[in-house]
Structures are given as structure tokens and as C-alpha cells.
Amino acid sequence: MSIPTEQEVSALLGGITEPDLRRGLNELNLVRGIEIDGSTIEVTVAVTGPGPHLPKYFDEVIPSKLIGVFPDVTEVTVHTVELDEQERAALVGGIKKDTPGLLGRSDTHTQVIAIGSGKGGVGKSTTTVNIAASLVKQGHSVGLLDADVWGFSIPRMLGIHEKPRVVDDMIIPPEMFGVKIVSIGLFTTEDNPVVWRGPMLHKALQQFLEDVHWDEPDYLLVDLPPGTGDVSISIAQFLPGASMVVVTTPQQVAEKVAQRAGFMAEKTGLKVAGVIENMSYFRGDDGVVYKIFGEGGGRNLATTLNVPLLGEIPIEPRLTEFADIGAPIVLQHPECEAAGALDGVAKELVNILPPKPRSAKRISLPLLGGH
Ligand SMILES: Nc1ncnc2c1ncn2[C@@H]1O[C@H](COP(=O)(O)OP(=O)(O)O)[C@@H](O)[C@H]1O
Numbered sequence: 291m292s293i294p295t296e297q298e299v300s301a302l303l304g305g306i307t308e309p310d311l312r313r314g315l316n317e318l319n320l321v322r323g324i325e326i327d328g329s330t331i332e333v334t335v336a337v338t339g340p341g342p343h344l345p346k347y348f349d350e351v352i353p354s355k356l357i358g359v360f361p362d363v364t365e366v367t368v369h370t371v372e373l374d375e376q377e378r379a380a381l382v383g384g385i386k387k388d389t390p391g392l393l394g395r396s397d398t399h400t401q402v403i404a405i406g407s408g409k410g411g412v413g414k415s416t417t418t419v420n421i422a423a424s425l426v427k428q429g430h431s432v433g434l435l436d437a438d439v440w441g442f443s444i445p446r447m448l449g450i451h452e453k454p455r456v457v458d459d460m461i462i463p464p465e466m467f468g469v470k471i472v473s474i475g476l477f478t479t480e481d482n483p484v485v486w487r488g489p490m491l492h493k494a495l496q497q498f499l500e501d502v503h504w505d506e507p508d509y510l511l512v513d514l515p516p517g518t519g520d521v522s523i524s525i526a527q528f529l530p531g532a533s534m535v536v537v538t539t540p541q542q543v544a545e546k547v548a549q550r551a552g553f554m555a556e557k558t559g560l561k562v563a564g565v566i567e568n569m570s571y572f573r574g575d576d577g578v579v580y581k582i583f584g585e586g587g588g589r590n591l592a593t594t595l596n597v598p599l600l601g602e603i604p605i606e607p608r609l610t611e612f613a614d615i616g617a618p619i620v621l622q623h624p625e626c627e628a629a630g631a632l633d634g635v636a637k638e639l640v641n642i643l644p645p646k647p648r649s650a651k652r653i654s655l656p657l658l659g660g661h
């Protein structure tokens with residue numbers, strides 16, 4: 291009979307990722323016992339908190355890692371034990387030491403791009419979500435912070451309803467199509483809006499950058515509130531080196547408002563990197579192009595701000611389908627013209643703001659002793 295050794299089992303379990311913290315089980319030292327008895331293996335793994343989602347995950351993934359690999363192993367049983375408060379704090383402390391939050395760091399690997407606009411309704415959130423998905427498609431790791439305090443829409447767009455999980459004092463961002471997402475809307479309800487006052491807002495944003503387990507992605511996109519104001523100032527202050535992209539429509543009026551947003555951003559310390567023109571035109575089935583909202587706004591704004599025009603996105607009714615299909619158009623209908631334009635914008639952004647090199651290799655986490 292070919293029975294594996296404990297070391298062999300342990301090595302395979304090390305290939306499993308803890309789904310919230312996104313580190314290997316061995317790295318986190320969460321495997322607390324391996325018992326091999328003939329054709330049966332019992333594994334005990336520690337989970338970070340109550341609730342069924344982690345036990346359920348390990349119940350599926352651990353047997354699937356072991357059965358079939360060792361021909362004579364026919365049964366794998368998984369037990370879970372919950373970390374106590376002290377162990378949780380040590381675990382989170384280790385991760386934070388290893389990958390500090392983004393707050394106030396100019397040496398971070400993450401390229402931060404705030405997406406702003408002069409006014410609401412120009413498609414800022416729609417473009418942000420699609421750029422995020424497109425960056426993932428290109429192989430980058432991406433976080434998305436919905437900082438549009440009064441008009442947050444990302445959770446509704448993407449059908450995220452649950453509050454993020456918290457381990458010790460670390461907020462675990464929910465993930466959709468590979469993008470880690472945190473919205474101010476996840477901490478308030480639509481029928482009970484929070485009246486954000488300046489200092490409170492500043493504090494909330496600070497917490498999102500400090501306590502959220504972003505895990506230092508290649509890109510962090512920040513959906514700003516329209517116009518100019520407190521949020522941009524806080525973001526510029528918290529994230530030295532952040533850039534901004536301004537979304538506008540082809541209309542001249544829209545362009546003027548957007549221009550103000552662009553100039554103000556520069557004043558607060560956000561470097562404007564480019565302009566996106568949205569709702570540029572509509573192409574009918576017959577191929578005829580209709581410039582419904584006028585023409586030239588994006589290009590003029592780019593010239594005034596002396597930055598590149600990153601793309602012109604056509605009007606595409608299917609861009610609103612998020613909530614129904616749960617995926618942005620660049621994933622759902624990548625062949626359509628609007629998706630092509632959005633992918634183009636993401637590529638331009640990568641050209642202008644390439645991912646920064648990663649600093650030193652991650653050190654192994656000095657965590658509590660396991661089994
Ligand atoms: N290119 C587009 N074609 C068609 N509809 C669009 C386009 N861009 C945005 N929309 C729609 O316009 C509305 C406003 O977009 P949204 O992204 O919420 O704007 P903002 O975040 O600037 O307020 C939404 O209903 C969205 O689906």
C-alpha cells in the first residue's frame with residue numbers, strides 16, 4: 291500500500307490558500323494536525339472566525355487536494371478549530387508587518403488611480419468597474435475603493451450586499467471577478483444614509499486605506515465623488531503619488547466642469563494622468579455614427595489639462611447590465627465596441643502608469659506555533 295508521510299501531506303496542504311487572507315496554509319501556520327491511519331487522513335485546520343464559510347471551503351478543498359494523489363487514500367476528514375483572540379491578533383499583526391496598509395506610504399508597490407469627474411452621471415463608476423476588470427484581464431492585481439460618499443453605486447452595480455468580514459481589526463474586502471472591492475456603501479444602508487461630516491469622512495477613508503487587506507495590489511482604483519472636495523484632498527494626503535483620471539462627456543458644459551475638477555485635483559496634489567471621454571457617440575446597427583452629446587469635450591479637456599485622451603467610449607446600452615449578469619461588459623461582451631474602447635483605456639493607463647516594481651520578497655510570517 292502506498293501511504294503518504296505527514297511531510298508529503300503537509301507539502302500538499304501548503305498549496306492551499308486561505309481564502310480571506312490569501313496566503314498559503316503553511317505560511318499562515320494554520321494546519322494544526324495531520325493524522326494518517328492506513329487509507330484515512332484526518333486534517334485539523336484553524337479558521338479565523340465563526341461562521342460556516344471557512345469550514346465549508348476547507349471541507350471541499352482539502353480532500354480534493356489529497357484524494358487521487360495517493361492511490362490508497364480513500365477518506366479525508368477535515369476538522370476545524372477556531373483561533374482565539376490572541377492567535378487572531380498575532381496572525382493579523384504578522385500580515386500587517388509583512389504587507390503594510392497603503393496609508394501614507396510613498397514606497398508602496400501599488401499604483402493608485404483616482405477616477406474623478408466634474409459632475410455625476412457621466413459614467414465614472416461604470417468606467418471604473420470596467421477598467422478594473424480589464425486590468426485583471428491583463429494579469430494585474432486590482433483593488434477598487436468606492437469613495438463616492440454620497441453617490442456610492444459600486445455595491446448595487448455589482449450586487450454586493452454583505453458587510454465585509456473582519457478578522458481582528460483587519461477588513462477583508464469582498465472580491466468580484468478578481469477585484470477586491472470596498473465601498474463606503476458597505477458600511478451604511480441606502481435607507482439610512484450617514485451624514486458624512488469632514489472629519490468623519492477623513493477618518494473613514496483613512497481606515498479603508500489602513501485596515502483593509504488590500505494586499506498591495508498592482509493597481510488601486512478610487513471612485514471619487516463628482517466635483518472637487520474633501521475626498522480628493524484626503525486621498526491626495528493619504529496616498530502620496532496617487533494619480534487621477536477625469537471622466538467627461540463630449541458636451542462643452544460638461545467639459546468646463548470637468549476642467550475645474552482637474553485643476554482642483556492638481557492643487558490638492560493628485561497628478562492628472564489623462565482624460566476619458568464617455569458616451570462619445572452611438573453607432574446604429576447600420577454602422578452610422580450619431581454624436582448624441584456633441585463632440586470634442588474629451589479632446590479639448592485633455593488639451594487644456596495637457597494630458598493624453600485615454601479613449602472615447604461609445605454609448606452602449608449593455609453597459610448597464612452589471613447587476614443582472616454580475617460581470618462588466620469587458621468580460622461579458624469583450625468583442626463589442628464599448629468593451630474594446632474600455633480595454634484600450636486600461637492599456638493606455640498601464641502604458642502611462644506601469645505597475646511599480648515590487649520591493650523585497652515577502653518574508654515568511656513569524657506566527658504562532660502550529661502542530
Ligand atoms: N457608455 C455608456 N453607454 C450607455 N450607458 C452608460 C454609459 N456609461 C454610463 N452609462 C449609464 O449612465 C448612468 C450613469 O453612469 P454611472 O457610471 O453611474 O455615472 P457616475 O458614476 O458618473 O455618476 C448609468 O445608468 C450607466 O449605466
Ligand SMILES: [Mg+2]
Binds near residue numbers: 438441442
Ligand atoms: Mg458613480
